[in-house]
Amino acid sequence: MQNTPQTRDSALRYGSITRTLHWLMAVVFVWQFTSAAAHLLAEDSPLDEFMWSTHKTSGFLLMVLIVLRVLWALANTGRRPPSVSALARLGHACLYLLMIAVPLVALIRQFGSGRAFSPFGIPLMPGFEGDKIEWMTDLRSNFHSLLGWLLLALIIGHIVAAFWHHLAGDKNVMRRIIGTPRH
Incomplete structure (x- = not known):
């Protein structure tokens, strides 16, 4: 029997698309938090x-x-591996919520500043003349950094929990996101 890549998720493990998105985001998060730490500390x-x-x-x-x-x-x-606990489900929900909220707050602040924003040369926000929109620009100082560091704490908790499960004997928790089959 030929072993073909599984693109969709299953009850046993995440598919290649989920795994690729997970690990690609992990790399970009390391870069992102390194840039924030460098800005804060140096x-x-x-x-x-x-x-x-x-x-x-x-x-x-x-x-x-x-x-x-x-x-x-x-x-x-309905296809994904089940959560190992209600706490894991809550943790993942909080991660997703913060992964959406942190950049969304930054985009709102960027718009409120009136400055243009063209990531990767894509004109996302043209900018505007006149006064800044104060409540939008205040979001960064009030929430973006705080939520970002909270997201980092949750990510660290996520990593620790995955290793804890692995070391406690539940080898399938790591296997389903790494992609290796059960033995």
């Missing part, structure tokens, strides 16, 4: 200037990926 350094210059574009990429991921998850409703 402001005005060459590292900060390089990393921070990519922060908005990386955030936009994450927004696109999360929209694709949510749509793909909805298309796979």
